[in-house]
Amino acid sequence: MPSVVELSNVAKHYGPIRALDGVTLSFDKGEAVVFLGPNGAGKSTLLKIVAAQITPTAGEAKVLGFDTAQQPEHVKRNVGFVGHRSFMYDELTVEENLWFYGGFFDATHEDLERVIEMTKLQRWRNVKVSHLSYGLRKRSDIARALLSDPKVLVLDELFSGLDQESAESLVKHLKGHRGQALLVSSHSLERVRQLCDRGVYIKAGRVEKEVDL
Amino acid sequence: MADEALLSYAMKLARKDLTIELRRVHEFMSILAFALTSVLISSFAWRGLLVLNPEVVSATLWIVIYFSSILALTTSFSREVDRGTIDGLRSLPCPAYTILIGKIIYCVVILFTVFMATILSAIIFLNIRLVFLPSLIVVFSLGVIDLAIIGSIVSAIVMYSEGKTLLLSFLFFPVSIPVLIPGIQAVGMIISGAGLSGVIPELRLLGSFLFAVVAVSILLFRYVFHE
Numbered sequence: 001m002p003s004v005v006e007l008s009n010v011a012k013h014y015g016p017i018r019a020l021d022g023v024t025l026s027f028d029k030g031e032a033v034v035f036l037g038p039n040g041a042g043k044s045t046l047l048k049i050v051a052a053q054i055t056p057t058a059g060e061a062k063v064l065g066f067d068t069a070q071q072p073e074h075v076k077r078n079v080g081f082v083g084h085r086s087f088m089y090d091e092l093t094v095e096e097n098l099w100f101y102g103g104f105f106d107a108t109h110e111d112l113e114r115v116i117e118m119t120k121l122q123r124w125r126n127v128k129v130s131h132l133s134y135g136l137r138k139r140s141d142i143a144r145a146l147l148s149d150p151k152v153l154v155l156d157e158l159f160s161g162l163d164q165e166s167a168e169s170l171v172k173h174l175k176g177h178r179g180q181a182l183l184v185s186s187h188s189l190e191r192v193r194q195l196c197d198r199g200v201y202i203k204a205g206r207v208e209k210e211v212d213l
Numbered sequence: 214m215a216d217e218a219l220l221s222y223a224m225k226l227a228r229k230d231l232t233i234e235l236r237r238v239h240e241f242m243s244i245l246a247f248a249l250t251s252v253l254i255s256s257f258a259w260r261g262l263l264v265l266n267p268e269v270v271s272a273t274l275w276i277v278i279y280f281s282s283i284l285a286l287t288t289s290f291s292r293e294v295d296r297g298t299i300d301g302l303r304s305l306p307c308p309a310y311t312i313l314i315g316k317i318i319y320c321v322v323i324l325f326t327v328f329m330a331t332i333l334s335a336i337i338f339l340n341i342r343l344v345f346l347p348s349l350i351v352v353f354s355l356g357v358i359d360l361a362i363i364g365s366i367v368s369a370i371v372m373y374s375e376g377k378t379l380l381l382s383f384l385f386f387p388v389s390i391p392v393l394i395p396g397i398q399a400v401g402m403i404i405s406g407a408g409l410s411g412v413i414p415e416l417r418l419l420g421s422f423l424f425a426v427v428a429v430s431i432l433l434f435r436y437v438f439h440e
Contacts, residue, residue: 053303055439076306087301089229091236103225104305 002065004029004152004181005050010059011205012045019045021205022059027198032182034192034213037202043185044084044156046202050183051081051154063152064180077105080145084157086137087144090130094121094140097129098147105148115143118173135166142170151180158184159191171195189213219314222307226315230289231322241323244284248331251277256338270339271400274331275393278357281327282320286364287381289316290372299372309438310431313365320361328353341404348409349400355419356396359426363388366430369437391422 003026012020020042027033035043048054049061052072060067066074088097098112116125119139124132129140145153153174159167171194174182186192189199193213201208234241255273259265293299302312332349335341341349364385371380399415409416 051304053300073306073308076304079304081304083297083300085297085300087298087304089233089298090296091233092229096232100225100229101301101305104222104307 003027004031004064005183006060006062007046007050008060010046010049010056010061012042012049012054013057018205020049020056023202023205023207024059025200025207027181027183029180031198032196033184033198033200034189034196035183035185035200035202036187036189037208038187041202042205043202045205047081047154047156047183047185048083050152051079052076053081053083077148078151079154080148080150080152081154082138082141082145082156082158084160086129086141088129088137088140091128093126093128094132094143095125097140098144101144102147107147111147111149115146118146119143120169120173135162138162138166139170142173153182155182155184157186159186159188167191219307219311222305222311223314223318226302226312227318227322230316230319234319234323240288244281244323244327245330247284248277248281248327249334251280252331252334252338259339265340265404267404268397268401270335270341270404271397273339274335274353274400275356275397277331278324278328278353278360279389279393281331282324282357282360282364283382283385285320285323285327286361286368286385287378289320289365289368291368291377294372303438309435312438313369313430313434316365316368317358317361320365321358324357324361325354328357345403348403348412351409352396352399352403352412352416352419355416355423356392359392359419359423360389362423362426362430363392366426366433366437369434392419395419 005027007023007025010020010023011018023046035046037043045054049056049068050063052068052075055069062068063075064078066078068075087101089100092100095112098115102112116122119142121136121139121143124136129137132140142155158170162170171191174195182196184192184196197213199211199213201211251273290299293302305312332341332346332353336343336346367381367384367388371377371384374380395415395418399412402412403409
């Protein structure tokens with residue numbers, strides 16, 4: 001069975017800086033993986049390549065058989081991505097934001113209701129994003145990513161800035177909605193242990209070790 | 214991907230930007246205020262003159278449109294970068310140029326609204342005859358679309374630079390010259406009474422420049438947007 005996500009010799013250079021250097025990894029259907037490592041290790045770059053946000057300088061990245069550099073639109077259609085900064089527009093309400101992004105994935109009313117319920121955003125659906133706390137904003141971003149019912153969920157710095165309660169609530173929501181693969185980056189192993197079953201340590205753009213959680 | 218789907222995506226993007234603009238009404242109002250006060254100040258200078266110099270009136274109108282486009286375009290892409298929503302746009306499953314088309318549509322709507330307010334105030338304060346209005350709409354529509362396309366691509370090119378406002382102003386002017394020269398001449402001739410048939414060569418120039426900038430922008434934007 002082919003892997004859901006395949007990275008072979010992936011490198012990303014920003015001028016003289018080697019953000020990623022020859023990363024080879026593959027993730028099978030049903031896997032939930034956390035990328036661990038210090039700041040600047042290359043975790044976010046790796047996740048951005050998987051989500052077809054950026055193209056690798058060398059190597060090949062495939063998601064569900066689609067090349068992220070050659071077929072980015074197919075990849076984006078199947079990947080739900082949450083970056084470490086919110087993609088939501090301050091001037092729009094949560095629901096307006098979800099409709100805007102959902103419009104590109106042919107999301108229906110049912111999809112919208114499903115993700116709002118899943119992320120417990122019913123009370124805030126008509127509130128402007130600028131009035132939301134960081135945790136609620138994060139939840140609305142996750143709702144956006146889940147809207148297209150993605151096969152692969154990519155969540156960068158999932159728990160950064162979240163309080164204990166919000167983090168636990170997120171883990172609970174995500175446990176049941178991992179899709180075919182869940183890729184998360186985090187500084188802390190403790191919180192993701194309940195969610196992920198494999199950990200990949202990245203340091204200076206290279207895979208240092210892989211562990212079962 | 215079907216052309217209708219791409220157009221519908223571009224329209225969604227433009228609608229989103231216009232909704233945000235309407236909610237941040239102070240920015241649009243400041244552009245409108247600039248346009249109206251410019252016409253009004255010009256009218257003070259020409260008070261008492263029976264015949265206004267058509268070339269000077271034309272230049273005044275184009276200066277208003279040109280600076281309004283700079284004001285509108287400065288925030289077009291840079292706001293997305295500053296807030297991090299540019300990555301949200303990158304996550305959309307559509308070709309990069311769809312994003313550009315959305316931004317262009319948004320900019321055309323803003324500039325055309327500014328143009329209508331400017332021309333109506335010019336009819337009142339600069340004694341432009343109402344019969345010239347349809348011809349002026351044709352010339353300015355072409356010019357506004359040209360400026361919106363050039364401005365959007367320049368705005369995208371400078372979106373990551375530190376002095377983006379300054380850079381935009383400097384880069385926008387030289388590439389706008391092929392719009393401004395025939396535009397100013399055409400409007401001057403229309404106000405002199407030449408009619409639309411008298412400005413066909415200028416319209417041809419504006420039209421052919423439109424095709425050129427569309428082609429270049431679509432080819433360039435992919436590289437600007439993704440890296």
